[in-house]
Amino acid sequence: xxxxxxxxxxxxxxxxxxxxxxxxxxxxxxxVVVEADAFTDGHDAIxxxxxxxxxxxxxxxxxxxxxxxxDRWRGEFQVTELGRACYTLVGWVDRYKTWTRDLRKRxxxxxxxxxxxxxxxQLIEEAAGTAPEGDAQSLQNVAAALRxxxxxxxxxxxxxxxxxxxxxxxxRHFETRYxxxxxxxxxxxxxxxxxxxxxxxxxxxxxxxxxGTFADVEAQLPEIAAMGFDVxxxxxxxxxxxSFRKGPNNTTTAEPGDPGSPWAIGAEEGGHKDIHPELGxxxxxxxxxxxxxxxxxxxxxxxxxxxxxxHPYVKEHRNWFRERPDGTIQYAENPPKKYQDNYPFDFxxxxxxxxxxxxxSIFEYWCEQGVRVFRVDNPHTKAFGFWEWCIAGIKAQYPxxxxxxxxxxxxxxxxxLAKLGFTQSYTYFTWRNTAWELREYLTELTQTEAVEFFRPxxxxxxxxxxxxxxxxxxxxxxLTRLILAATLTAxxxxxxxxxxxxEATPLAPGREEYWxxxxxxxxxxxxxxxxxxxxxxxxxxxIRRQNPxxxxxxxxxxxxxxxxxxxxxxxxTDDSANLILTVVNLDPHHVQSGWVELPLEELGIDPExxxxxxxxxxxxxxxxxxxxxxxxxxxxxxPGHIFSVRRHAKREQDFDxxx
Numbered sequence: 001x002x003x004x005x006x007x008x009x010x011x012x013x014x015x016x017x018x019x020x021x022x023x024x025x026x027x028x029x030x031x032v033v034v035e036a037d038a039f040t041d042g043h044d045a046i047x048x049x050x051x052x053x054x055x056x057x058x059x060x061x062x063x064x065x066x067x068x069x070x071d072r073w074r075g076e077f078q079v080t081e082l083g084r085a086c087y088t089l090v091g092w093v094d095r096y097k098t099w100t101r102d103l104r105k106r107x108x109x110x111x112x113x114x115x116x117x118x119x120x121x122q123l124i125e126e127a128a129g130t131a132p133e134g135d136a137q138s139l140q141n142v143a144a145a146l147r148x149x150x151x152x153x154x155x156x157x158x159x160x161x162x163x164x165x166x167x168x169x170x171x172r173h174f175e176t177r178y179x180x181x182x183x184x185x186x187x188x189x190x191x192x193x194x195x196x197x198x199x200x201x202x203x204x205x206x207x208x209x210x211x212g213t214f215a216d217v218e219a220q221l222p223e224i225a226a227m228g229f230d231v232x233x234x235x236x237x238x239x240x241x242x243s244f245r246k247g248p249n250n251t252t253t254a255e256p257g258d259p260g261s262p263w264a265i266g267a268e269e270g271g272h273k274d275i276h277p278e279l280g281x282x283x284x285x286x287x288x289x290x291x292x293x294x295x296x297x298x299x300x301x302x303x304x305x306x307x308x309x310x311h312p313y314v315k316e317h318r319n320w321f322r323e324r325p326d327g328t329i330q331y332a333e334n335p336p337k338k339y340q341d342n343y344p345f346d347f348x349x350x351x352x353x354x355x356x357x358x359x360x361s362i363f364e365y366w367c368e369q370g371v372r373v374f375r376v377d378n379p380h381t382k383a384f385g386f387w388e389w390c391i392a393g394i395k396a397q398y399p400x401x402x403x404x405x406x407x408x409x410x411x412x413x414x415x416x417l418a419k420l421g422f423t424q425s426y427t428y429f430t431w432r433n434t435a436w437e438l439r440e441y442l443t444e445l446t447q448t449e450a451v452e453f454f455r456p457x458x459x460x461x462x463x464x465x466x467x468x469x470x471x472x473x474x475x476x477x478x479l480t481r482l483i484l485a486a487t488l489t490a491x492x493x494x495x496x497x498x499x500x501x502x503e504a505t506p507l508a509p510g511r512e513e514y515w516x517x518x519x520x521x522x523x524x525x526x527x528x529x530x531x532x533x534x535x536x537x538x539x540x541x542x543i544r545r546q547n548p549x550x551x552x553x554x555x556x557x558x559x560x561x562x563x564x565x566x567x568x569x570x571x572x573t574d575d576s577a578n579l580i581l582t583v584v585n586l587d588p589h590h591v592q593s594g595w596v597e598l599p600l601e602e603l604g605i606d607p608e609x610x611x612x613x614x615x616x617x618x619x620x621x622x623x624x625x626x627x628x629x630x631x632x633x634x635x636x637x638x639p640g641h642i643f644s645v646r647r648h649a650k651r652e653q654d655f656d657x658x659x
Contacts, residue, residue, distance in 0.1 A: 008046050008091035008176040012037035012072075015452040016182055022419040023084065023183035024452040027192035031076045031574075032184055038091045039071040045097040047172075048089060050075035055084035055183065064167065065089070079186045082399035089178040096123045096170045100157055107154060114149060120157060121146040127169040135165055188400045190230065190298065190373075191423045191455065193551040195486075195541055196493025197229040198463070200518050201237060201279055202259060203497070208524040211259075214280040214288045224496075225295040227534060228541025232292055233300040233375055233493065235463065235519075237285070239267035239276050241308020244331075244340040248521045249507060252340065261519050263304050263377065264341035266311020272303075272362045282369070289370040300404070301366055304377035305359055306332060306342045313358075314343060320355045322346040347383040360390045363401075367394065373402045379417055380407040391421030404457060408465075418454040424491055429458040429484075433469050435567040435586060439558045442488055442569075446556045456553070458485035458492040461499055466514050471504050473588030476635030478502050479536060480584060483617075483640040486540045487582045488569070490551050497523070500530035500537070536617075543616045543642055549578040557602075563594030566631065570645075576604045579647065581613060584640035585633035593632035600627055605647045613643035 013036045015024045026032055038048045048065040065075035079085050099120050106113050121143040128139035142162055145153035156162065204212035204220060217234070224232060245260040247253055254260060262276075269277055275285055292299045307313050313320060314329065321343050322330040332339035349355055363374065379387060394401055405422035407414050408430075418425050432441050445456050460481035461470060470477050478499065485492040494500075498518065507513040516523070544550045549571040559568040565587040572579045585592045600607040607626065614621050618638055622629075633639055 003174060005174040006176045007040045007044075007093055007174065008038060008048075009040065010036055010038050010048070010089050010091050010176060010178045013089065013178065013180075013182070015449065016180070017419060017449070017453055020180040020182050022453060023185045025185050025187065025191070025423070025455060026079050027187050027189045028080060028082060029078065029189065030192070031078050032085075032087065033074065033076040034065075034087060034089070035068075035072060035074045036065075036089055036178075037071050038065075038073050038089075040093055043098075044093045044095075045101055046091055047094040047097060048073045048075075048091040050077065050087060050089055052077045052085060052087040054081060055086055062090075079184060082186050082188065083395075085184040085186055086181050087184065088181045090175050092172040092175045094170070095173065096120075096127070096166050099123060100163075103154065103157070113154060117146040117149055117154060123170065124157075124166065126171045127166055130171060131165070131169040135169065139165055139169070185395075185421075186399075187402065187423055191402050193490045193544075194231050194402075194424075194457075194493075195229045195544065196231040196233050196300070196457070196459075196491075197224050197227070197496045198233040198235070198493060199496050200262070200463075200523070201234055202262075202276075203518060203523045203525065205524070211278045211522060213278070214284040218288050218291050221292055221295045221297065225297055227538045228545060230297055231300050231373055231493070232297050233373075234302065236262040236265055236302045236304055237275055237279055238262070238265045238272055239269035239274055240264055241267050241310040241341055243309040246341055246520050249515065249517065250513075250520055258520070259522055261341060262302075263306070263519070264308040265304060265306065266308040266313065268310060271307070271311050271313060273365045286369055293370075298373045298402075299371060300373035300375050300402075301371050302375050302377060303362065303366075305382055306344050306377075308341055309343060311343075317351070317355070317358075319351050320345055320349050344381065347386065356386055356389065359386070360393055363390065363394050364397070367398050367401065372398065372400050373404070375404040375406060376422070377406050379405050379422065380409045380413050384416060384420060387417065387422070388420040395421070415450065415454055424455045424457040426462075427456045427458060429456070429488075430460065430462075430465055430467050433586065435561075435564050438484070438488070438567055442556060443558070445489075446553045451554060455491060456489050458489045459494065460485050461495045463495055463498075463514070463517065463519050465512050466504065466506055467512060469588075470502075471506055474504075475502060475533075476588035476639050478533060480586060480588060480635070480639045482537065482540060483582065483584055483642065484567075486544055487550055487571070487580070487642060488556070490553055494537070497525035497530065500533045501525060502533060539617060540642075547578055547580050547616075547644065548573050549580045559599075560597040561594045561631075562597075563592055565590075565592040566594045566596075566633065568596045568631075570598075570603065572603070579603060579645040581643040581645050582640065583631050583633070583643070585635050586639075588635050588639065591632065591634045593630065595628045595630055597628050603645070603647070605645070612646045613641075614646070615641045616644055617642050 017024060034050050040046050050063040050065050051060040053060045063075045063077050065073040067073050103116055124139050124143040128136040131139060142156060201217045202212045204216035240260040240262060241264045245254040247255060247258045265272060275282060289299045324330050329343050332342040332344050391403055402423045405417045405425045407417055408426060414425055432438050444450060505515040507515050555571045557570050561568050566585055568583045570581045583596060605611050610623050610625050612621060612623055
């Protein structure tokens with residue numbers, strides 16, 4: 001039975017995901033801000049403390065919590081090391097705090113406090129018994145003065161040095177400890193802020209008609225780094241199956257020389273732990289990983305847990321796949337689509353334990369080769385339990401590992417995968433085009449509990465998805481989606497060559513698939529047609545790097561505009577030193593204008609003074625006044641502004657400096 005004398009109630013703890021079942025997420029250097037309701041019966045004062053430690057350590061670090069309003073308390077701590085951290089709360093009826101509060105009232109009322117001073121002396125002497133010699137003597141001196149009722153002794157207890165000593169050493173009677181220890185997954189900064197570039201290595205050759213190699217990709221690293229990307233994502237690099245190989249545009253019959261889909265993994269040359277021979281050798285791959293890192297780029301591998309009919313797994317572990325009544329193995333389907341070149345793993349296999357171990361070993365193998373970032377294909381079609389077990393195991397060995405979930409599926413499934421351990425997640429951004437849709441979706445991602453465990457990664461396009469907005473919007477549409485993806489979230493990526501070339505031809509009307517998709521054939525991407533878009537991408541990525549406000553999602557706030565074709569939003573750093581305001585015309589075909597309304601005082605802007613906004617995209621500088629300011633955006637020129645806001649400008653010469 002719990003001690004009935006523990007009278008403090010602790011409830012309403014935030015953040016706490018599903019009753020503590022799952023950890024929250026932070027990156028190294030971020031703060032964990034914890035709030036809770038805490039109170040007791042009667043009129044006694046209470047104290048509340050936030051406890052935290054690294055997972056596996058025994059000693060807790062204690063942080064006093066501050067009362068807010070209505071019995072709500074807040075405290076915070078900073079995570080500084082990769083791995084797991086834990087936190088919980090402890091509260092107690094604070095006898096000393098209660099005594100000093102009431103003593104103040106009695107003194108102000110001119111009452112006799114002789115007995116009260118004796119009570120205080122007892123509390124201070126009790127604390128002295130827990131303090132080291134020097135501090136104990138200081139407390140004993142205060143207690144003695146109270147017992148002797150010396151002049152000024154009562155006021156002395158309110159001195160900051162006495163308050164500090166008592167906060168540290170006062171005996172806590174009948175503490176209440178929160179019933180759960182909650183956890184934090186601490187990831188590298190790259191988990192919070194990253195810029196992804198996707199390319200097919202087999203299309204990286206500068207010579208049309210030649211299969212690209214890792215060396216060709218390596219030659220592009222300086223340009224990719226110069227554009228401001230820090231993650232280079234390669235689709236599967238493994239041997240490609242020959243049985244049921246797909247031809248151009250996903251035709252079911254491949255001609256000799258057709259390369260097939262990289263996601264049809266496995267052939268006589270090997271499987272998930274092997275490399276397509278035309279790309280190079282394992283040493284070539286490891287060299288690429290190291291060369292990328294020298295350019296400040298992490299190489300991301302695609303992990304797709306499926307097997308081509310020629311995969312060694314199919315021969316060696318047929319029981320890992322589901323058989324149909326005719327004795328053939330069930331291929332992947334999303335009716336009416338059929339993927340005869342791929343067999344999905346059966347996560348209800350009798351040998352599920354052996355299969356789990358083998359699949360986990362694929363991650364382990366590539367981690368041993370230096371890879372620390374993985375994009376995982378369709379994780380929602382694999383068992384949830386597997387992911388929780390697998391990711392935890394990998395991160396126990398390599399805590400810096402990042403897993404990106406490519407699960408375009410139902411919201412609760414996407415959230416579950418994030419809770420289970422996926423570091424970042426693809427999102428519905430690709431299909432959110434109107435101001436209302438974007439505001440609603442981003443508010444959900446940044447202003448609800450989802451912000452504690454779900455890190456969105458916005459992609460305007462992927463090899464699988466050519467959105468309708470890009471098909472019909474021309475260059476303005478590509479610019480618009482780039483600006484939105486790069487400024488709405490701290491993690492974003494592009495399917496690079498296709499985006500730079502503004503590839504917009506669908507497979508067929510009404511389809512969101514590419515004509516001549518690079519998934520099924522080798523493409524050559526000349527640099528000249530991509531130069532203009534590359535230039536803008538470089539500028540946008542430089543803005544992201546130079547402005548810390550854009551490197552997190554928590555400060556995102558939308559602002560009203562009297563034209564629903566325009567969206568406006570801001571981000572700022574915690575210390576408000578860096579404030580970025582983004583305004584975008586969502587109509588790729590027409591000039592749009594309107595009045596942007598800003599809550600000046602909330603943004604730290606003096607409403608009585610003019611302030612300047614500097615367009616980091618176009619270079620223009622504008623003087624704004626008051627809460628409503630006019631914008632006009634021509635999508636044929638540039639559909640958006642990314643403003644750096646100078647809050648106060650009293651003299652003309654001040655305008656040469658911007659935050």
